[in-house]
Structure formats: C-alpha cells, structure tokens
Amino acid sequence: MAVDVETLRGDDDLSAASALFRAAMVGLPPLPPQSDHLSEPGRTLGARIDGRLVGTADSYTSWLVVPGGARLPHAAVTHVGVLPTHTRRGVLTALLRRQLDDIAERGEVMATLRASEGSIYERFGYGVASAFARLDLLRGRARLRDTVPPSGPVRFVEPADAWKLFSQIYATAEISWTGAIDRPEYWWKGKERTAAEPVYTVTHGPTGAEDGFARYHPVDTANWFSSRDRTIVVDDLVATTPQAYLGLIRHLLSVDLVDKVTFAFAPVDAPLRHLFTDERAVAVASVHDETWLRLVDVPTALARRTYRDAPPVIVEVADPIRTANSGRYRICADQVTRVDDPADVTVDVATLGAVYLGGSTWRQLALAGRVVEHRAGGVDAADNLFVTPELPFSGTFF
Known part of the structure; x- marks a missing residue:
C-alpha cells in the first residue's frame, strides 16, 4: 500500500x-x-x-x-x-x-526532536545528545551561602505582556550554552496559549536591559492553605548572565507560603546545590533524555564545533539514510578533513549525534558496543578531543 x-x-x-x-x-x-x-x-x-x-x-x-x-x-x-x-x-x-x-x-545542518517514545528515532539517525533533570528545592532548608555574589532587581510582569518581553530577551541575548536552540514566534504562541493557570512571570535586570526571566505556577491550589507541601513549579528559567541566575533563584526563595520549588527542566550539572550551606536542600527528582540530535550534514557539523587541543583521531561514520555523510573524517583541534586513511573508531550517525554535543562520552558508548575501536587508544583519543567543560542542555521543549 x-x-x-x-x-x-x-x-x-x-x-x-x-x-x-x-x-x-x-x-x-x-x-x-x-x-x-x-x-x-x-x-x-x-x-x-x-x-x-x-x-x-x-x-x-x-x-x-x-x-x-x-x-x-x-x-x-x-x-x-x-x-x-x-x-x-x-x-x-x-x-x-x-x-x-x-x-x-x-x-x-542538523535536526533535533523531543521523543515521546525512546525506541523509535535511533533508526532514523537520531541520538540522545542531552538530558535534563527535575530538581526539588526545599525552601525551609535553603540558606544561601554568604559567599554567593549579589544580583540585580527582579520585577513582576503581567503574564499577558510577558510573552512578548520574554521572546525579545531570548532573541537579543547572547544565548551561548551548548545545546540551546532558537525559539521562533510559533513556539512562543504555542506556550502562551497552553500555559498553566495561574501563572507568575518575572524578569531580572533593569527595565529595558533585562537579562533573564522565569515563569512559574502553583500546584494543588484547592488545598493551598491547608497543605504542608505547598509547591511552585518553575516551567521556564532563562538566565543569560550569572547575576540573572542568582537573582531569579533569590526571588523564588523569597516567595512566602511555599515549601518546595520544583524546577521542571534544569541542566543535569546545574550549579544550584552549591549555592546553599546545606546542599541537601536540592534533590534530583528524576533525569530524562532531552535533545535527540540528527546530524544532517556531517562534514559541516564536525567542522563547525570546537575540540580540545589533543592528538587527531580518524572517525568513520556510517549513515545508511543519507549516504553522502558516510566516510572517514580526520578530526583535530583546528581542522576536519575527509580522508581514506584507516579509521581509529567507527560509529553510526546516531551514535555520533549522541557524542557530538558532549552529552555522552565515547567510552560510555563503546561499553554498549556502539563504538568499534580499530586502534588501541582510539576511544580515549576521541574523548580527549570531544570532551566539553559543561554538559549540553537546551531547556526548550517543543
């Protein structure tokens, strides 16, 4: 048929x-x-x-x-x-x-998606490239360290006005963390029309020079005043400077009548717990896959990211769908070229997507049999090149 x-x-x-x-x-x-x-x-x-x-x-x-x-x-x-x-x-x-x-x-050059099922998309060349954590912050135990630097002003914005302002902040800021993606107008419209009620929206920074924002809502409002576990859920938190991050966290800690602050989407390596005298104030409730990455143009993708200053490695890529991507690539700190030399390691395009942003290591995937090592030390050499200082994180669901 x-x-x-x-x-x-x-x-x-x-x-x-x-x-x-x-x-x-x-x-x-x-x-x-x-x-x-x-x-x-x-x-x-x-x-x-x-x-x-x-x-x-x-x-x-x-x-x-x-x-x-x-x-x-x-x-x-x-x-x-x-x-x-x-x-x-x-x-x-x-x-x-x-x-x-x-x-x-x-x-x-590439495509990403958020998967409703975890067993479908690998066969189309998508690999899990980043994860997110759901964090619970117990407000009663959360005392900021005296060493935490100061931050700027936080103000409430009417929800009806917040969507336009938030989109402007996101569009004009230096969004530079690995894994971040653009948020087009269609994304903002969809979030505006499906946002939870009631919702509270705040920005950080002087008016006209905002550098961060947060959106949060309370849960179980029917039993709010009798509950012993009054919780607000942070649906979105974008901080383009360290000061914005600290300011927004300070604001969330200042909301009275709240016992727990849940961050629905946070980096797996978020620095939140390090802010408090009792790091157990922050608990990881769960970790889930986030970005599924498909490299559509492998040569360009490999050439446009940076690598550590380490000895080169030759990676053979197999892409049965977009066969022009298949081949061997010599990768070093300052150049990526296609070669005919013997490969140090071989991967399929989905596995390359999983390591591309630094969300997984070559050694982890080799343990699962997803990397074939042809030269002793080839996996370690690949990790030396691809390792990143922070784990990738998008923070944008669509």
Missing part, C-alpha cells in the same frame, strides 16, 4: 494534521480555541494512504548552539504522529525520510 507524502498548506489540512497528532499521542489535553495553526508555513508534512491523511510531521526553522558557541542552522522537529490504525505500515519511515531530505535542501 503506497504512502504519499506531501507538504500541507491549506487551513483544512493543517487543522486535520493537528487533530491527527493529538489522536496519535492519546494523552494530550484539547487545544484552546484558535490554537491549531501554530505551525511554520511550508514545514508541515502529511502522509496519505488512498487519499486519507494518516500521519504528519512538522518542524521549525531554528538554530542550535554547538561546542564553542557557534549557532548552526537547525530544524526543530515536532508534531510527529501516525494514526494508531495505520502504524507499522511504513508511514513514519516515509515521513521522516522525506523530512530529512527537506531539511537538507534548506541547508540546515
């Missing part, structure tokens, strides 16, 4: 794709009115069998920060779904292969 994939453009088709995605995900709440057209024009794909829409995949034009701080053209892949009545018929394969072709034609 043939699967036909096309770019969806009409309002009726886009609405049908939105409804199809929610049907495929099963557990998503209904969208508010006028929220079904939040896709970027020309980037929504639809798969049809016998003329019926049975699958969809979407993406946003974006950038992604790689080790060294460069922002590379990137596709933020989202809204991937196939009707439960049409799974395992090649629909997803047709959609994602076509999408990779489209991404390559746009000149985007």
